[in-house]
Amino acid sequence: MSKAIAISGDVDDVMAKISAMPPDALDDGLLDEAVHSAASQEACEANNGGVRSQIVYLLEHGYAVADVMFLLNEMAGVAEKSS
Numbered sequence: 156m157s158k159a160i161a162i163s164g165d166v167d168d169v170m171a172k173i174s175a176m177p178p179d180a181l182d183d184g185l186l187d188e189a190v191h192s193a194a195s196q197e198a199c200e201a202n203n204g205g206v207r208s209q210i211v212y213l214l215e216h217g218y219a220v221a222d223v224m225f226l227l228n229e230m231a232g233v234a235e236k237s238s
Contacts, residue, residue, distance in 0.1 A: 187237065
């Protein structure tokens with residue numbers, strides 16, 4: 156079984172439990188914090204992994220190659236100006 160299928164089943168289980176809760180019982184602020192924490196940890200790992208890891212992270216999270224190249228060109232331009 157693939158990880159995506161397993162997660163999908165887990166999501167369905169959690170959503171079933173949520174649908175059984177009273178509408179005012181769900182504090183989505185806690186979920187917001189958990190998502191930010193998980194994303195922050197993932198981004199930290201990408202940053203600590205070096206340039207290749209950062210590029211992979213950006214591409215996996217919706218950046219187009221052109222966007223990444225733009226950032227790299229911006230970095231190069233800053234480096235040229237400071238030298």
